[in-house]
Amino acid sequence: MTIVTQPTIKAKYATVYDAACTLAQVNQGLYVIYDDGCIEEFSIEMAPFTVVLGDVTTAGTQAMWDRIAGGAAAIACSREEGVN
Numbered sequence: 001m002t003i004v005t006q007p008t009i010k011a012k013y014a015t016v017y018d019a020a021c022t023l024a025q026v027n028q029g030l031y032v033i034y035d036d037g038c039i040e041e042f043s044i045e046m047a048p049f050t051v052v053l054g055d056v057t058t059a060g061t062q063a064m065w066d067r068i069a070g071g072a073a074a075i076a077c078s079r080e081e082g083v084n
Contacts, residue, residue: 011056017049024064
């Protein structure tokens with residue numbers, strides 16, 4: 001079995017333009033992940049309209065990774081198969 005490492009992610013619950021979302025820092029990028037599944041890069045123009053609410057738990061962070069990876073079907077179909 002191959003162990004796949006994931007980059008470090010830091011995430012906070014937030015609101016941007018009064019819409020509930022999660023702010024996620026992946027490597028050097030900062031992304032806004034909305035509850036409807038839309039993901040966009042954070043821009044400086046959003047800063048005055050952003051309120052950071054608190055930390056995302058471990059389970060919430062893993063759920064974000066799954067969403068970024070394309071969801072359960074994409075993860076299952078892209079796993080490496082092999083026999084050691």
